[in-house]
Amino acid sequence: MKRYKLPVILFLSSSLLFSCSQSNESSTTEPAKKETAKESSQVDLNQISTDYRTFAIAEIDEFVKKTEEFANAVIAGDVEKAKELYAPARMHYERSEPIAEAFAELDPKIDAREGDVPDAEWGGYHRIEKGLWVENTTKGYEKYAEQLIKDVKLLRAKVETVDVTPDLLITGAVDLLNEVSTSKVTGEEDRYSHTDLYDFVANVEGAEKIYELMSPALKEKDEALAKEIEQRFQAVYALLDKYKKGDGYISYTELTKDQVKELSQSINELAEPLSKLGVVLEG
Amino acid sequence: MSEPDKKETTSVFNKNVSRRDVLKAAGIGGVGVLIGASGIGGALALADVLPTSQKKENTNAVVPFYGKHQAGIATEVQNHIYFAAFDVTAEDRNELIQLFKEWTKAAAAMTEGKSVGDPxxxxxxxPDDTGEAAGLNASNLTITFGVGPTLFTKNNKDRFGLQKKQPDELKELPKFPLDSLEEQWTGGDLCIQACSDDLQVAFHAVRNLARIARGKAVLRWAQAGFQRTKQASPKKETPRNLFGFKDGTVNPNVKNSAEMNQYVWVQPGDGPDWLVNGTYLVVRRIQMFIEVWDRTTLKEQENTFGRYRDSGAYLGQKNEFDPPDFEKKDENGEYYIPMTAHVRVAHGDGKQKILRRSYSYADGIDAKTGTFDAGLLFISFQRSISKQFIPIQKRLSQMDELNEYIVHRGSAVFACLPGVKKGGYIGETLFS
Structure with a gap:
């Protein structure tokens, strides 16, 4: 769950000036120009936005698929299988969060935590999470599973309408990390399953994807900043790798206070330089 | 700042005019009355008659950042402090040097009341600057930097090639009896002491410096502190601590450079040359059991301190600044100042003097007991920790009656680097 500030930005026109590109050809973009643009040391931000859109939609496609598997396990009454599928499915949502969470009416239905919405309206992933881990059952949660499938499909349909702009990406990259440092790091996100590290990792990966797409533009503008960001990503991953277990991650409750603090600080250290991605735009 | 330094800095900053200079330049002494009557507005209005080249600084409560010594030590005590200790996460010496260069630049700007970085x-x-001090004057902001023992060696490792430069004096304090130190209030590789007459200005300074440090150093602990403001005490009476007593009256005279050289500033030959004109800082976070104190009789309170609460005078004396007479006895043959009174034990044989620059703190409640978490952020500056602070604290920890009402929760020592000239950076003598 996040505060809904993105929709405002989402539908802004993408007529942002990219400071390096002063030639006339830069304002309208055809994908074919991508190669030449790079060679002539002009990175095409509109192309980056298109690439990001493709990435995010692929993630949401995967999210729909994995959510269906998860929800079907719930409907079939298979507690163990549902528990197994819960965290990995959510990662696709968390990874593409700048877009996935942009729909103010859908995000709470999919991802509200207990108390975020009136109890009568509370459904989605975390409601089922509570059933699975607190009550150890799927009984009575079938209706939430069915609704969840409907909601994620609706999300997939709506995503088509999103206009991805460079400043959405810039804001989105840092927002992903801010999500980590405000709610994931405290263990509030997956408070029953304690699978917070999955969400944590997915948020970081989502930010990294945006960085990867922007990095050629950034390197032209500020090589040292790019290098700093890359080092900090590595530092965060080095920490997260310590908590890998099998294909996934250990329970958040296994982390000591000092380990949580260390993770939190490394996220802040990454987010600070990442917040300067905007140097590629002229404001 | 001591007198000789003031001359030095004035020559560097020729814009730096004192209020008396302002009066002279204005050529109308009578306006002084107006200033007194109308306060700051009057002073600013007066500054307007000066040529523009002269009127920018100092009327806005600016303490010069550059100089032989760092500001914030001999500077007249400001109303507020925000103190922060950091752990260095950078592993590379050059990164550390870079951090000090960036800190110096930002600190110099902020102490002039300017914002950090580019607009x-x-x-x-x-934005580069976090913004909460926009439009505020410097409010006598000083930012003082120090380096802790763990910057030099940690777990027997020479971290930045500085090991051979570590002064013998700069090491963790011995454990004193009754110490109850908590990890969360102890130690640090670096420290920043930001003092200002405005807490928002002081916090802004540390916040921006911590932000600049991100990736190179992380906050280890931080504590805000206060004392009575100058506005509340126009006569600048000695501040009272949270026990209601005037304490810390005996300090070296910060205006007397001979005394400061004797007790505070590190001198050539004392230890490594890089610290000459610097000093050692000891900080102790001392929790005071104010609820317990408040149910103690006045007589007991006064015997505990060795002073009268009302006047601040030593027991057996009349006025606050009358010297103590430790031999004086009452009609029953008892010492006026009991053997275990705080002032007697602190005084000892009178050979050790330290420059105290402490602030009170109030940090909500102690979650374990539900009582106030309040007390003293004790800060002292001295030329030698082993010869000045340690003997005093040893005596206090063993005998001081005050120990019934206080507990030391935090502790750290730092070497406060010498000051720099414009164009240099804090720490340059250490890293060169």
């Missing part, structure tokens, strides 16, 4: 002109970037 915000790209809306797609977070």
């Amino acid at each position: 915000a002109n790209n809306k797609y970037l977070p």
Whole structure:
């Protein structure tokens, strides 16, 4: 769950000036120009936005698929299988969060935590999470599973309408990390399953994807900043790798206070330089 | 600042005019009355008659950042403090040097009441300065930097090639009886002491410096502190601590450079040359059991301190600044100042003097007991920790009656680097 500030930005026109590109050809973009643009040391931000859109939609496609598997396990009454599928499915949502969470009416239905919405309206992933881990059952949660499938499909349909702009990406990259440092790091996100590290990792990966797409533009503008960001990503991953277990991650409750603090600080250290991605735009 | 230094800095900053200079330049002494009557507004209005080249600084409560010594030590005590200790996460010596260079630049700007970095002109970037001090004057902001023992060696490792430069004096304090130190209030590789007459200005300073340090150093602990403001005490009476007593009256005279050289500033030959004109800082976070104190009789309170609460005078004396007579006895043959009174034990044989620059703190409640978490952020500056602070604290920890009402929760020592000239950076003598 996040505060809904993105929709405002989402539908802004993408007529942002990219400071390096002063030639006339830069304002309208055809994908074919991508190669030449790079060679002539002009990175095409509109192309980056298109690439990001493709990435995010692929993630949401995967999210729909994995959510269906998860929800079907719930409907079939298979507690163990549902528990197994819960965290990995959510990662696709968390990874593409700048877009996935942009729909103010859908995000709470999919991802509200207990108390975020009136109890009568509370459904989605975390409601089922509570059933699975607190009550150890799927009984009575079938209706939430069915609704969840409907909601994620609706999300997939709506995503088509999103206009991805460079400043959405810039804001989105840092927002992903801010999500980590405000709610994931405290263990509030997956408070029953304690699978917070999955969400944590997915948020970081989502930010990294945006960085990867922007990095050629950034390197032209500020090589040292790019290098700093890359080092900090590595530092965060080095920490997260310590908590890998099998294909996934250990329970958040296994982390000591000092380990949580260390993770939190490394996220802040990454987010600070990442917040300067905007140097590629002229404001 | 001691007198000789003031001359030095004035020559560097020729814009730096004192209020008396302002009066002289204005050529109308009678206006002084107006200033007294109308306060700051009057002073500012007066500054307007000066040529523009002269009127920018000092009327806005600016303490010069550059100089032989760092500001914030001999500077007249400001109303507020925000103190922060950091752990260095950078592993590379050059990164550390870079941090000090950036800190110096930012600190110099902020102490002049300016914002950090470039003005915000790209809306797609977070602004360099965090903004909460915009429009506020420097409020006598001083920012003082120190380096802790663990910057030199940690777990027997020479971290930045500085090991051979570590002064013998700069090491963790011995454990004193009754110490109850908590990890969360103890130690640090670096420290920043920001003092200002405005807490928002002081906090802004540390916040921006911590932000600049991100990736190179992380906050280890931080504590805000206060004392009575100058506005509340126009006569600048000795501040009272949270026990209601005037304490810390005996300090070296910060205006007397001979005394400061004797007790505070590190001198050539004392230890490593890089610290000459620097000093050692000891900080102790001392929790005071104010609820317990408040149910103690006045007589017991006064015997505990060795002073009268009302006047601040030593027991057996009349006025606050009358010297103590430790031999004086009452009609029953008892010492006026009991053997275990705080002032007697602190005084000892009178050979050790330290420059105290402490502040009170109030940090909500102690979650374990539900009582106030309040007390003293004790800060002292001295030329030698082993010869000055340690003997005093040893005596206090063993005998001081005050120990019934206080507990030391935090502790750290730092070497406060010497000051720098414009164009240099804090720490340059250490790293060169």
